[in-house]
Amino acid sequence: MQPLRCSECQAQVLVRKNSWEHTEVQWNAQARSRCHELGNAAGSGRRPGAPVLTCSALEAGVARAATEGLIDVLDDAPIPGPILQ
Amino acid sequence: MSLETTGTSDIREIVTGTAPTRFARGWHCLGLAESFRDGKPHSVEAFGTKLVVWADTAGELQVLDGYCRHMGGDLSQGTIKGDDIACPFHDWRWGGKGKCTNIPYARRVPPLAKTRAWRTLDQDGLFFVWHDPEGNPPPADVTIPRIEGATSDEWTDWVWYTTEVDTNCREIIDNIVDMAHFFYVHYSFPTFFKNIFEGHVATQVMHGKARDDMRPNTEGQPKMLGSRSEASYFGPSFMIDDLKYEYEGYDIESVLLNCHYPVSADKFVLMYGMIVKKSPQLPDDVALETARKFGDFIARGFEQDIEIWKNKTRIENPLLCEEDGPVYQLRRWYEQFYVDVADVTPEMTDRFEFEMDTTRPVAAWMKEVEANVAARAARAAKADTDAAPAVQ
Numbered sequence: 001m002q003p004l005r006c007s008e009c010q011a012q013v014l015v016r017k018n019s020w021e022h023t024e025v026q027w028n029a030q031a032r033s034r035c036h037e038l039g040n041a042a043g044s045g046r047r048p049g050a051p052v053l054t055c056s057a058l059e060a061g062v063a064r065a066a067t068e069g070l071i072d073v074l075d076d077a078p079i080p081g082p083i084l085q
Numbered sequence: 086m087s088l089e090t091t092g093t094s095d096i097r098e099i100v101t102g103t104a105p106t107r108f109a110r111g112w113h114c115l116g117l118a119e120s121f122r123d124g125k126p127h128s129v130e131a132f133g134t135k136l137v138v139w140a141d142t143a144g145e146l147q148v149l150d151g152y153c154r155h156m157g158g159d160l161s162q163g164t165i166k167g168d169d170i171a172c173p174f175h176d177w178r179w180g181g182k183g184k185c186t187n188i189p190y191a192r193r194v195p196p197l198a199k200t201r202a203w204r205t206l207d208q209d210g211l212f213f214v215w216h217d218p219e220g221n222p223p224p225a226d227v228t229i230p231r232i233e234g235a236t237s238d239e240w241t242d243w244v245w246y247t248t249e250v251d252t253n254c255r256e257i258i259d260n261i262v263d264m265a266h267f268f269y270v271h272y273s274f275p276t277f278f279k280n281i282f283e284g285h286v287a288t289q290v291m292h293g294k295a296r297d298d299m300r301p302n303t304e305g306q307p308k309m310l311g312s313r314s315e316a317s318y319f320g321p322s323f324m325i326d327d328l329k330y331e332y333e334g335y336d337i338e339s340v341l342l343n344c345h346y347p348v349s350a351d352k353f354v355l356m357y358g359m360i361v362k363k364s365p366q367l368p369d370d371v372a373l374e375t376a377r378k379f380g381d382f383i384a385r386g387f388e389q390d391i392e393i394w395k396n397k398t399r400i401e402n403p404l405l406c407e408e409d410g411p412v413y414q415l416r417r418w419y420e421q422f423y424v425d426v427a428d429v430t431p432e433m434t435d436r437f438e439f440e441m442d443t444t445r446p447v448a449a450w451m452k453e454v455e456a457n458v459a460a461r462a463a464r465a466a467k468a469d470t471d472a473a474p475a476v477q
Contacts, residue, residue, distance in 0.1 A: 018407045021442035028435050038436070047230040047325065050317045051283045051436070053290060075407075 001026055002071055008057035009034040017066055019075045025058070102401035104253035104350040108132045109422035110217045111285070111320035112229050113346040116356060117245050118212040121146050126170055128161030131346045131354075132216055136203065137161040141168040147181030148203035148214050154185070209235035210243055211342075213323075219425055227285055229319055234340055234360050241373045243342075244380040245358040248387070252394045254322070254345055254353040258419050260390070261289050261318065262410025264441055268450055270393060271386045272299040273312075278441040280410055282418040284434050288317040298457030307332040314341075321422040322346060330379075338362040339379060355391075357383060408446050411439040 001014035001024070011031035016024040032038065037055040065071040113131070115138065121127050127138040128151060135151030137160040149170065151161050158174030165171070169178040169186050178187040183202030185194050204215035204222060209232045215223050234240035250257075260266065264278040277292035294311040295302075302308045309332055316326035326341040342358045361376040363369060403412050414437050421433035 019442045019444070021440075021444055022407065023438070023440045024411070025438040026435065027437065029431060032436055046315065046327065047317070049226075049228060049230050049286055049319055050315075051281045051286060051288055053279070053281065053288070053315075054438070 004062065004065055004071060006035070006055070006058045006061050008061070009036050011035050011058070013058065015062055015065070015071050017062070017071055017073045020066065020073055023059075023062055025062070097404055099398060100401040101399045104255070104399065105423050106350060107218050107423060108216060108347050109254075109321035110219070110426075111227070111322060111422055112206060112213045112215055112223065113322050114211050114213050114342075114344040114356065115346060116212060116247065117243060117358075118146060118207050118210055121212060124165065126161045126163055126165060128159070130348050131214075133347075133349055135159065135161065136214070137163075137170055138212075139165050139170050141165075141181055143168075145181070146205055146207055146212055148205055149179055149181070149183060150201040150203075153177055153179070154198065154200045211235075214346075221426065227320065229323060230325065232325060232340055232342075232360075234362060240340075240360045240362050241369075241376045243358045243360055244373075244376045245356065246380060246384050246387075247354060247356045248391070249348070249352065250345075250355050250391055250394060251352050253351055253399065254347050255399075255416075255419065256394045256397075257343075257345060257353075257355065257390070258318075258321070258415065259412060261287050261316075262412055262415045262439075264291070264410055264443075265408065265446065266393075267291070267293070268446070270389045272296055274450055274454070276311075276443055276447055278410070278443060280415070280439045281436065282414060283436040285320050285421065286317050287415065287418055288315070290315050296454060298454045298461065307334055316341075316343075321419065335364070335366050337364075337367065337375065339376070341379075341383065355387065357387065359383065408441065408443075410441065411437070414439070 001016045003012055004015045005012045011027075011034035013031050014026040035055055035058070037057060038052045062071065066073050115129055115131070121138050122140045122144060124140070129136040129138055136148050137151045138146060138148050140146055147170070149160065151159060153160055153172040153174060155172065155177045156174055158172040160170050160172055160179065163171045163173040166178060169180050171178050176189055177185055179200060180186045181202060183200045185198035185200075188194055206213040206215070206229060208229060213229060235243070262280050264275050267273045267275050273293045274296045275291050275293050277290070279290040281288040291314045292311065293314070295309045300309070309330060311331050313329045313331065314326055316324055316328075318324045322345050324343040326343065328339045328341045330337040330339065339359055339361045342356075344357070345353045345355045347353045359376050359380045361367065361372045361379065363372040367375055405412060417433055418437075421429045
């Protein structure tokens with residue numbers, strides 16, 4: 001996994017992208033406490049205790065880092081075969 | 086070339102490991118609370134022992150260790166006397182807090198006559214016990230969230246299913262990350278799949294589309310388009326799934342519960358239940374009937390899982406491809422419930438996100454569905470031809 005700093009809150013997480021569509025993010029406590037979107041405590045999602053599903057700032061940051069080549073996309077080949085309509 | 090000289094260094098061997106001897110720390114649902122309020126004591130085999138559950142005069146459910154501390158009698162075979170449970174062996178009375186309250190034939194109760202009372206939670210029609218091998222109470226942030234629909238007239242009552250499964254309960258936990266089995270075992274068609282593990286909560290988000298090859302739509306009924314599911318395990322054994330079925334023209338909202346408690350290292354009781362939101366399309370009775378139909382459908386799904394579990398081996402070192410979910414990270418999360426609180430590491434609880442690339446699976450599954458639909462059409466055409474002479 002590769003380190004990436006969020007431009008919004010400076011949280012540093014570890015990211016892995018097997019492909020353009022796949023994303024894996026490992027947080028630690030320090031990064032987690034910086035994030036503005038995920039909430040201060042674990043679980044400010046749809047149910048008390050359930051997680052917020054994503055941080056949109058980080059998500060955008062990961063996509064940007066991948067297109068800029070700052071994060072490796074392990075398989076960046078286009079996918080052959082039929083595409084879902 | 087002979088078998089003797091064939092190198093085995095490139096053969097991947099399965100490490101089966103052994104199921105843990107201790108049981109997970111956490112809230113475990115024992116079933117619908119109402120089912121324990123019939124005036125009788127109930128026997129629950131769980132966590133490698135036996136529990137007794139009964140309702141006191143106020144209707145409050147109490148749980149004690151099942152075996153009487155006097156001579157080992159089975160309290161669950163006894164009777165409820167007042168607020169207490171009375172042992173069938175010598176009529177020793179035990180209160181819900183675990184104290185021996187009365188021995189009718191004795192001048193006095195011995196000092197330190199106390200058995201284990203289990204912490205309970207009676208919420209939204211469901212009954213839970215807290216299990217912790219260290220004997221600590223649940224931390225304030227380890228709770229079971231409320232399910233608003235469960236106590237609302239706008240939703241149906243629970244439809245509830247219980248079944249015993251002869252394997253270690255980790256098998257059902259693995260399902261949280263196992264996208265592909267939803268296609269092959271349950272005949273659903275995931276198109277979006279994401280996992281999040283954080284603290285004591287493990288989440289699975291899944292969007293699916295209907296499988297025309299497996300579930301043709303009923304003639305004259307609205308066509309099912311797909312489903313959206315947001316499911317979280319709160320602790321080691323209790324999952325709440327906000328599950329929306331999408332039909333042409335409207336959606337059906339439901340809450341699916343999937344929970345279990347361990348009986349022993351190689352047996353658990355699996356329970357699942359459902360409530361459905363009423364709507365103009367689904368007034369009272371229709372909503373309940375729909376919940377039953379969905380429930381029966383989900384029951385078939387679990388039967389398919391159980392058939393797999395009955396025949397598979399435990400595996401500590403699954404061989405994964407990129408389109409498998411994060412099995413190892415999930416098990417790292419699950420491990421927190423099997424170690425002392427002092428030994429829970431940040432790796433077990435730190436937030437981890439995994440969004441699956443579904444491009445390849447979706448492409449492969451589209452092909453398979455198309456082939457199945459074509460094969461069915463061919464079979465139907467052949468049946469028509471074969472049947473033609475008989476019509477004349």
